[in-house]
Amino acid sequence: MVNNIAHNKYPASVQHGKPRLSPLKEGWRTVKIGDLVTEINRPVEMKDEEIYTLVTAKRSRGGIVKRENLKGKDIAVKSQFYIREGDFLISKRQIVHGACGFVPKELDGAIVSNEYLVLNCTDIILPGFLDLLKETVYFQQICFHSSIGVHVEKMLFKVAQWYRWKINIPTIKEQEKIASFLGAIATRLTQLHRKQELLQTYKRGVMQKIFSQEIRFKQDDGSDFPDWQKKKLGELGSLLGGGTPRTSQSNHWIGNIPWISSSDIEEDSIYKVSITRFINEAAIKESATKIIPPKSILIVSRVGVGKIAVSEQELCTSQDFSNFTPNKGNIYFLAYWFLAYKKKLLSIAQGTSIKGFTIYDLSLLKIDFPHLKEQEKIANFLTAIDQKIEAVGQQIERMEQFKKGLLQKMFV
Structure with a gap:
């Protein structure tokens, strides 16, 4: 070995x-x-x-x-x-x-x-x-x-x-009973994974229709919302990049300020950010990283281009991010827009071995911008789908842990 x-x-x-x-x-x-x-x-x-x-x-x-x-x-x-x-x-x-x-x-x-x-x-x-x-x-x-x-x-x-x-x-007889019971669990897991995949496929399809304006929402009185307007992203908020503390300074990683890399962001979700590392103020001063304010959209602009997440707290990111803090519009609508238009982000990425885009490139990106109330309706609708996907994911996790526990008791 x-x-x-x-x-x-x-x-x-x-x-x-x-x-x-x-x-x-x-x-x-x-x-x-x-x-x-x-x-x-x-x-x-x-x-x-x-x-x-x-x-x-x-x-x-x-x-x-x-x-x-x-x-x-x-x-x-x-x-x-x-x-x-x-x-x-x-x-x-x-x-x-x-x-x-x-x-x-x-x-x-x-x-x-x-x-x-x-x-x-x-x-x-x-x-x-x-x-x-x-x-x-x-x-x-x-x-x-x-x-x-x-x-x-x-x-x-x-x-x-x-x-x-x-x-x-x-014995063979007991093997049959065990295999039958755990096989039923495996079948249920397969069904749940399929349900999750179908929800994710539905979400991608409906996002495409919403942001292409094939599907429009109505006001509470049933009337139409105003037409969407073209805006440059730079007009809707501020952009900040990130950086990585010097690895030679191990004490930089002892602190209380969350620091994330692109691997901490999940695909196809705006709500999942894994925080496993923390830095201190000295690390921030000695690197290009900056403190990103709460209610910012974390946009992976280099390795893993197109991953998107909404940050609810103050944190720092690696140099693979171009982070956007909106001062206009609904943050969740904007995050879903980025998620739906991942191809647009990829289209502005440049480079040979590692493709990416800059904060300046992002600031010039044009976005179709609806009325604030319609943004809220879109964000709430897509969030409800994400909640269903998350609920199925939690069912899968619980069932997998249950199956794992049974196997552990059986053989260990």
Whole structure:
């Protein structure tokens, strides 16, 4: 295993902790991983003009998905193997990141190279139970500790070593009950994720129609609002950039003033800002960063161009931001306008390796500006959609934690 990487350098997809097997439960037994699976080899006789489907295993147990279709003559590695529905695949070079999963029906007959381990379950474990087992921290840890390499992105899975790890399993009958119960939770999670995706798609579509004025709101008495007017952003408020304290001065990061980077802003939401770092006044004086007043719109103008968030409190930002504090209009309307017109922000970005735009570029940006009361109606309408998306997100988080807790109790 890797032993020269600081633990805080591992990505979230890696579970590097020491595997600890839970005490044996009544009716369960301890077996080796190698007793649970058998290797399957179905060699492909490659034909130049035949078209083959290649797959990949997504990280964090994201499943087996199609990569591309290629003619045999265009596939560089000629040593390939057929996979069938229900096979369990492990990417030998990515398993430390959780790249494994069962082959779905639509990929039956696809092919993989010998970079993949193709497995079937023996008669002492159900596929549905193995599907749960792969989600456990213990399973992820034994995969990590069965891999060797000098860098987490270049580790190689040692199959024989992995086979020797032990695991506790119940009887087939109990496996069926556990898989059925947790499978129902997984189905519900899938439904919730789909609901969240549909709400997000609806939000993007309705924003486009609102800001193109295809959809207009009415006044409370049913009459039309006045026509929208063209305004330059610089006419509607003030703009401030950001900066990063010197990393050589570690004491700069001890303070009570929040400081955020572009990675602290979520895509497709104006309400989510993660604050994990704080700086002090000395750091502000010795860098280009400035204090951004409350009720400002944080606009990522370099790395991650187009991320938008409304800040409700005083804070500082990195140099990747051009921040806007409006003195006219509804701040949430303006934030949603930026979110809807991300392509417009991208269009003014310049550069080769890193594209971005300046405060000056932003000040010249023209915006269609409706009556204040119509701005409020638009902001309230879109906020209500965001609240529904957030509520579904909280349901997903609670259910995932519940599932994780059950798996933890079962195997640890």
